[in-house]
Amino acid sequence: MKTRLLTTILACFLVTSAFSQAELNNYKYIIVSKKFDFLKEANQYQLNDLSKFLFNKYGFEAFVEGETYPEDLMRNRCLALDADVKKDPGMFKTKLTVELSDCNDHVVYTSGIGESREKEYKTAYTEAVRGAFESLESLDYKYTPKAGNSEVSAPVAAVTPTSSKEIEKLKEEIEALKKEKEAVVVKEIPAPVETIVEVKEEVTMTATDAATASGVLYAQAIKNGFQLVDSTPKVLYKMHNTGLEGVFLVENQSAIIFKKGDSWFLEQHANGTMKLSALNIKF
Template sequence: MASNVFSQTNLNNYKYVIVAKKFDFLKKTNEYRLNELSQFLFNKYGFEALIEGEEYPSDLLVNRCLGLKADVLKDSGMFKTKLSVELKDCNDRIVYTSEVGESREKQFDKAYTEALRNAFISIEALNYKYVPNEAILASTSSNIGSDNSDEVKKLREEVQALREKKELEENIEEIKNRSNPVFEKPKVSAQLPVEKLTTKHEILYAQAIDHGFQLVDSTPSVVYKIKKTGIDNVFLVEGKNATLYQKEDKWILEYYENDQLIQEVLTIKF
């Protein structure tokens, strides 16, 4: 049975979930991609999830108690794989434990994936929605300093930039869903139609820069700056809510305009 140590309102007071980069019952970091799948499912059900050790948002760096630490536990079972999700606060107190998710699959990758998804059914039922807690926010403000307005302004700008980054990363998640069976593929009914598919014949030349490339035309002028992601041949476009990825032998620039999906085929020389 799921354990709610605190009320749902209190659980909603936590802004982030930090997923352990390695679960104790596994031998390797992100083995069977379970840690990555956990992050994906938390995000799917309304949380803002991070992997332990990656770059944290500024407000979380100031106040670690804004986040919950997430771990996945394995229960013993003769013919079933049983997993549950546990959330702890910054003082290592258990805040929530999910229902046990089960699977009868014999292959470890399929069994762990199915059991974890089943454990998250009870987390989906929480209908989580972040509600700021005055005590927690006051603690954050006191750490920053009430008279340091420049620092507060900088913090707000960084948080806004991270939100924009998250929107771009959601585009990457859609690409993952199309190619990786671990992630759920979007339903056809939920996909927006491509309003315009165009091919730009002007050749762009890729020049290496920090964390990516700049694409220049024959003038030469910089047309785009693109940054590497954790996925091969998928880039974030700097200053534009768009992704650039390779499909077969084509480079596709993809973005939304007025709620319609736009795709442009670019000719790039690397």
């Protein structure tokens, strides 16, 4: 009876390990948190740098949060797993585990527990982190793109009565915008350069808008939509799906982002006025 129980437990462990390895192989990058929750400062005791080093040592391509990311990662945030180190309770031991989560905050992998009996914090944490990473060493990670990984499929929001009203309102605004743009005609008459500039400046743009229009914004998948980041990368807008194709609601703003032809536009409403800005978005 005991032998059968041990065999069953071992089989379950081997199946779970194989599944974890196969799932991890589908992710190309690791992004290490710049500050672990159980520490007071970013990269305290150099644990974040150590974690990045150990990931790279065991075959992963790792970055610390905030570093410059590769272009494909900037376009598709779901190519990476977020890495965090968690501290388990223990009175006489320091116990740490490594946790990997996908772009939807789903935990994909949790390492074994790394332990240390050292009393000095830096020594204890360093020893425990190295112990936790021994689990990843045995996985023999090798990146294997899964089918359709380059295409980001965002979940579609459920349409409620309230959102239906908002969608109808958006339809009306877009139709009104189309009619307004069609009504603007630039007359072909001899005129100074200044006059032509004044006619074309139907939509005023601030310095920030101009910089956004000329610079490339990268769309990264988030829950129920995308976030737009610049090359820093800094998140400038979070836009959420609607029931309309190519139309998104902008989070925390009275604004929408929509596609017209091959171009993207940001329409903002404030103090009874509407401002339209062109966006250069890459998905």
